[in-house]
Amino acid sequence: MSSSPSETTFANRTMIVSGGSRGIGLAIALGAARRGANVVLLAKTAEPHPKLPGTVHTAVAEVEAAGGKGAAVVGDVRKEEDVARAVDTAVERFGGVDIVVNNASAIATEPTETLPVKKFDLMMDINVRGTFLLTKAALPHLRRSSNPHVLTLAPPTNMNPHWLGAHPSYTLSKYGMTLLSLGWAEEFRAERDGAGIGFSCLWPETYIATSAVTNLADGAALAEASRSPEIMGDAATEILSRPAAEVTGKCYIDSQVLAESGVTDLSRYGGGNNPIRDIFVDETVRA
Template identity: 80%
Template sequence: MAGQQHPLADRTLVVSGGSRGIGLAIAVGAARLGANAVLLAKTSEPHPKLPGTVHTAVAEVEAAGGKGLAVVGDVRNEEDVQRAVDAAVERFGGIDVVVNNASAIATDPTERLSAKKFGLMMDVNVRGTFLLTKAALPHLRNSPNAHVVTLAPPLNLTPRWLGAHPSYTLSKYGMTLLSLGWAAEYADAGIGFSCLWPQTYIATSAVTNLADGAALLSTSRSPQIMADAAVAILTRSAAEVNGKCLIDADVLAESGVTDLASRYGGGDHPTWDIFVDAPVVAS
């Protein structure tokens, strides 16, 4: 009804790595509320170990009630990123939200980590986040209540996390630092730069493909929790979330959602995600 549109109706999101997992869940969650979703991903053909393609992802977005656009490309490639941004503007008239979701992970010990894997993490995680955000900024400036949500953790500098997998940590903290830096650099631009990170493992292909993935799935929450948290962030004012690193469960608790197990699975004792310190249980 007139005057009762959801705040995300007709808003346009550009999501990197949106063909599956958390990126797709966020796009579909926004689409249910009337948003447009432009998905930038490399997977144009089915992968033997990973479900879905950027095209099947767009089909899910449209089945949810939104409008979708697939852009086959690599977030590491400046031309591909610019093509995705240009396509979003041409098709939908602008960009209101960027979701920096694409990420590469390798947690090998330093002496066994190849230079190729190190470079991949820096290129996808840090360079990709930089390229997409930079390309979208001129359009975000023209959007009321624009947001850039980066899927990166709060900066936890305890020795436990610093020593666990320093190269991967560097790449993810690099994403966080970019977000925090942009929040300060563009403080007067009306854009909300925030980071979002899961409190627990999320049941995605990244978990499934781990050595103990089958066991971890039972203590992992659904990607829907990240989608719901992202939607909650996007409906807040940019100023309210600018410069913040947020945890999905905390965002939902602020919205009154506390019974996470029944909604998102993971059981009563889900597996805490990396960079998040589990609460100390008194003996």
């Protein structure tokens, strides 16, 4: 089912991406599609949204235009039955699952006293529960892959009090995703005769010009100082092309991954000379 991890091709490798109809999730899907991957996109956006570009169906069209094969699953990563449909679609259409990308995420950064409980629950349900559900459902199929990966869009666990105090509930939900990934790396390290399943995290060094940024009050100015989602797509495909045992248990920053692979000029991703540093990223971890 999978190609050799030393090859750059993703031909015959099947990826499931949650929340992949736009932004970073779509950029990762397209990065893999350009190398020939099969991509199953699980997202709620079946119809165009007035403030958000694209649907899960237009995203699949982009995947196929990029050179991959795609399948759309309209569903909610919080619902076990929808997640099961996404995994079943990957198995039925493409023969298995090689890669899971836990991309779907909710963000709310209001202070604790003003954060609605509904938003707290939403972050925990999408970020933590959704990551758990999709990974759990894919595990039996990942075991049969020759280079299985689960990539989670979550930050390194930076215990700097600034980030802990800035938005405790959001921080809890994102670090929850990270801790699941690190825990699974150990839980499944002995799988496949010791080759393991690759559980890793990826986080952007800077703001990324997605709808979440452009829809803010000063979105146009913020987008100018943000890098394009393609930097995350390129970093993700670099991680996912490596052997599972090499990346498991690691948390990566996009610019550092690219620097490791010899890409040091990041100007093509935009953001200007001083792009906005993303949350959870201290100056000391800059590439």
